[in-house]
Amino acid sequence: MSKAADLAYERIRQKIITGAYGAGAHLKEEQVAEDAGVSRTPVREALRRLDAEHLVKFVPNRGAYVASWSTHDIEEIFVLRAMFEGHAAYRAASRITSAAIAELELCADEIDAQTPGQSERQRLNILAANQRFHGIVLDAAHSERLTKALAWLVEIPIILRTFERYSEKDIVRSNQHHREMIDAFRARDARWAQNVMDTHLRAAFRRYVVHGTENQN
Amino acid sequence: MSKAADLAYERIRQKIITGAYGAGAHLKEEQVAEDAGVSRTPVREALRRLDAEHLVKFVPNRGAYVASWSTHDIEEIFVLRAMFEGHAAYRAASRITSAAIAELELCADEIDAQTPGQSERQRLNILAANQRFHGIVLDAAHSERLTKALAWLVEIPIILRTFERYSEKDIVRSNQHHREMIDAFRARDARWAQNVMDTHLRAAFRRYVVHGTENQN
DNA sequence: ACGATACTTTTTGTATACGAGCGGACGGCA
DNA sequence: TGCCGTCCGCTCGTATACAAAAAGTATCGT
Numbered sequence: 001m002s003k004a005a006d007l008a009y010e011r012i013r014q015k016i017i018t019g020a021y022g023a024g025a026h027l028k029e030e031q032v033a034e035d036a037g038v039s040r041t042p043v044r045e046a047l048r049r050l051d052a053e054h055l056v057k058f059v060p061n062r063g064a065y066v067a068s069w070s071t072h073d074i075e076e077i078f079v080l081r082a083m084f085e086g087h088a089a090y091r092a093a094s095r096i097t098s099a100a101i102a103e104l105e106l107c108a109d110e111i112d113a114q115t116p117g118q119s120e121r122q123r124l125n126i127l128a129a130n131q132r133f134h135g136i137v138l139d140a141a142h143s144e145r146l147t148k149a150l151a152w153l154v155e156i157p158i159i160l161r162t163f164e165r166y167s168e169k170d171i172v173r174s175n176q177h178h179r180e181m182i183d184a185f186r187a188r189d190a191r192w193a194q195n196v197m198d199t200h201l202r203a204a205f206r207r208y209v210v211h212g213t214e215n216q217n
Numbered sequence: 218m219s220k221a222a223d224l225a226y227e228r229i230r231q232k233i234i235t236g237a238y239g240a241g242a243h244l245k246e247e248q249v250a251e252d253a254g255v256s257r258t259p260v261r262e263a264l265r266r267l268d269a270e271h272l273v274k275f276v277p278n279r280g281a282y283v284a285s286w287s288t289h290d291i292e293e294i295f296v297l298r299a300m301f302e303g304h305a306a307y308r309a310a311s312r313i314t315s316a317a318i319a320e321l322e323l324c325a326d327e328i329d330a331q332t333p334g335q336s337e338r339q340r341l342n343i344l345a346a347n348q349r350f351h352g353i354v355l356d357a358a359h360s361e362r363l364t365k366a367l368a369w370l371v372e373i374p375i376i377l378r379t380f381e382r383y384s385e386k387d388i389v390r391s392n393q394h395h396r397e398m399i400d401a402f403r404a405r406d407a408r409w410a411q412n413v414m415d416t417h418l419r420a421a422f423r424r425y426v427v428h429g430t431e432n433q434n
Numbered sequence: 435a436c437g438a439t440a441c442t443t444t445t446t447g448t449a450t451a452c453g454a455g456c457g458g459a460c461g462g463c464a
Numbered sequence: 465t466g467c468c469g470t471c472c473g474c475t476c477g478t479a480t481a482c483a484a485a486a487a488g489t490a491t492c493g494t
Binding site for chain 3: 028029030040044060061062063
Binding site: 245246247257261277278279280 | 474475476477
């Protein structure tokens with residue numbers, strides 16, 4: 001796509017994900033434009049796109065605010081994700097190639113390898129491998145629309161840094177789900193894959209809630 | 218939202234739905250701007266929104282084209298819709314008010330009343346009542362995100378004028394599904410409601426395909 | 435001292451003007 | 465005659481300038 005608009009889009013997105021723009025912050029077009037080194041026009045375009053992805057919220061004559069989510073919202077998001085990705089896993093079971101399955105296995109291996117210990121570097125590696133895993137499943141579903149519809153749902157947990165709340169035990173369990181899903185794919189058992197994915201995501205939400213109410217308020 | 222941008226948005230949307238802008242047509246910003254009586258800036262915004270809703274497709278340095286769908290795309294859309302709306306019906310079963318159920322019944326009555334005969338006026342009334350029915354179910358699900366995620370899926374069949382392909386018998390069957398869904402809601406049986414909705418939409422797709430291959434080509 | 439109102443400031447929304455990229459047409463060359 | 469390169473025109477992409485709307489502030493009246 002266009003140059004400046006994309007640049008603005010990426011910058012804003014990064015700043016939201018890293019937390020530089022906190023939840024609820026008022027994104028003033030001029031200021032953001034200066035940050036990205038472009039004019040207001042491409043910034044507006046970028047904000048529109050982010051609005052479509054639900055990362056920011058537009059208020060009619062007041063501009064864009066970075067989105068914030070209640071626990072209720074987050075449950076909604078996880079349930080939708082479970083449904084979507086469950087469906088993706090179902091479709092993937094009959095379509096996935098053995099090459100893709102091998103890749104999934106690499107992801108699971110990577111996660112296992114990085115699991116002992118809690119360094120920031122390791123957490124990021126695990127997060128990346130996890131994203132790859134889910135990405136591969138989604139691709140294997142061969143449903144472009146599903147992929148697009150899902151994109152924004154997948155990113156929100158990342159923004160919320162849910163992974164920061166996971167203990168070593170949580171990660172081990174999570175990766176056991178991954179392994180089981182691989183088995184289900186090998187068996188071409190769509191319902192099995194679907195159910196594992198559903199379980200996987202519901203468990204993730206549960207961990208989020210439990211650790212959340214412990215640490216936060 | 219803003220005035221001119223919304224106006225442009227509505228105008229373009231209408232022209233796409235009514236077919237004034239045919240599938241694959243190149244929407245030139247200047248021309249569209251003239252049509253709507255505003256400048257290019259709000260038009261660009263409107264096009265961006267429509268892009269997010271998958272009604273138009275952006276090509277990097279060439280602008281917006283109205284989207285077109287293959288039969289395969291349409292199947293994908295119907296399957297996703299069945300999943301989504303099925304889920305909505307599931308949620309609605311435990312949340313819907315008796316007032317809303319009464320409204321559903323009015324929609325079903327309206328459809329029955331308009332069914333005998335094939336006048337354009339009647340078709341439009343049936344279409345409207347059908348939309349209302351599905352809208353009420355969606356609202357009753359009380360899931361804002363679900364509603365938004367679904368919006369673009371629901372509209373595509375309307376744009377494709379799938380309803381024009383339905384025979385009187387199809388409509389009768391369709392409305393029987395509506396009645397059964399109402400029963401499921403009254404019984405607060407979530408799975409029942411979900412399955413009826415799923416059936417309802419799969420049948421709709423099937424009718425589309427059958428009548429399509431008969432009439433077209 | 436408190437509230438309301440008018441004015442100023444800030445920020446968004448819209449229009450227009452300018453620059454860049456792409457495609458098509460024309461002309462030159464083999 | 466057929467192919468390739470260059471040039472021109474069309475449309476998009478970006479910047480800037482201007483108008484409108486809302487928030488904040490100070491002043492006036494009660």
